[in-house]
Amino acid sequence: MLDRAAAVIVVSQAERGRIAELYPQAAAQLTVVPPGVDGEVFRPRGGGAERPYVLFVGPAGRLKGLALALAALERISAKVPHRLVVVGGPSAVLAGGRRWPAVPAALRRRVDFLGPIADTSRLAGLYAGADALVLPSRYESFGLPALEAMACGTVVVCSDLPALAELLGPAGVRVRGDVPEAWAGALESVLTDPVRRKELEAKSLHRAAEFSWRRCAERTLQVLRRAAES
Template sequence: MTDGSGRIRVGVNLMWLVPGVVGGSEEYTVRALLALAERADPGLDLTVFALSQFREAHPEVAEAFPVVPADLDGHRKPERVLMESAWLPRELARHGIDLVHHAGGVVPPAPGASRLPAVLTIHDLQPLLMPDNFSRLKRTWLGAMLPRSARRARVVMTPSEPASASVVEVLGVDPERVVTVPHGIEPWATVDAQRMAEARHRYNLGERTILYPAIPYVHKDHRTLVDAFAILADERPDLTLVLAGGPGPVEAELASAIRASGFGSRIRRTGRIPWDDLRALYAAATVVADPSRFEGFGAPALEAMAAGRPLVVADATALPWVVGDAAVRVEPGDVAAWAAALARVVDDPVEQERLSAAGRRRSSEFTWERTAEALAAGYRLAATIGEDGER
């Protein structure tokens, strides 16, 4: 499965990636591709197939790889699926692609789209394991497409070992065909005192803060954190809870929980903010909390560790694997346990220092070089596997 030079010609299907809409999977996918470009692997020749606005949103990818744009912005999913099923197979053939990487979780359903050998990235199996968190249409679509896509792919990639294990257990994929391609993170730049002071003023922070950067989806479980904060706040008048992140599907429920807490004046719902502001909020945080009940990876936890901030996470899905022994782990949804764990960290500078140092050590293991190596290995593995799954 190579051209005359021995290179594997890989087409990366990013038709699912609507810039600024798909969340953390966009950053992960784009940064993994850039890391692969930096690796300059002579055995791989990548071409990206993407929506019309992708090159403008990510010019650095367009500088690294040829980008073939579709005449579509992707905001209407039925049109996007149709383009993946008709336009994409023609373009893959026209560009002589040997192997196609469907990086958005599904292999398009039309026969033409699944004719080429495929690699599939599944970010997580939440639609199968927590179906009530999704609309009826979406859970029906993904409930059918995820198992089908996993069967059709020669190799399935996921961002964490727990996600890989769930692909094996739930979808029945041969573990030898599953490759973990973890997130990476750049060395964290220090935030200067002036910028931190500006962020404290802009967001009206107290002397001590708890930060949770996450869009309000059901599984992110903001409610547990708000209720735990209400237990802490009465005896700690200098404590502020900061909920950063753009608007989400359960925004109204979150607003109701904040009002009901009795401490709404000390809870900051920032909405989507610039990255530099978020970095300053990390730097100002006494502790970062991540109560999410389901993660394929958990990028905010990795960011918190890289920033050297003490971290408390839900003991669920991929988060324990990401943090190792560098965070306090708490049963998801247990408000009293969350309040107790946060109190221990907020009130104990020694524990803060311990967690800070442990987090920095742990985060240093997640490099983009490691990501690129795993991605390249996945492509090579797929090139050695036949249609019957044999190598």
């Protein structure tokens, strides 16, 4: 099907490279059109949360790395007052036969599982109120939660994956591997240094401004026109 298509839209250069490697015959048809973010919804709200927290957005399971986020925060729980707020869809969890990872004893009263949140305004408020978004994914084709967090002026601490490196640019903190101590150090460096956090927040907003749904629509239209003319 790929080699018969006049054009194939992918969301990142990293994803394009991956697909081209698997289907080299379709490489010429692949065009990168990154998604956008609604800047009127996902934006800084001003003022911090009464109880500081780190945000995790995603389903349970090894792919998104919630257990790693818990292990990292456990290691710095005596140094920072932050809770971990988890936003995710239980329907996705149940469909895969998975459950949320066990919460370490040190975090027993400091983890909030909010379940799915369909209200984008409420979700944006959670992004904006967090001191950091933690995203220890083992694979991402783009990383929409990272973009939404950056648009809200929130620092992203994420896996050093090609797609996330492409998305974040100079913003955020990337961590290699799945060693909890490395993730703990990265989180601590953001949560305990307000000056550095402010610098990263400014970089995040600047980077997120490069991604809009208008730009996405314009690029998509260009691809469709070229495909129609071919």
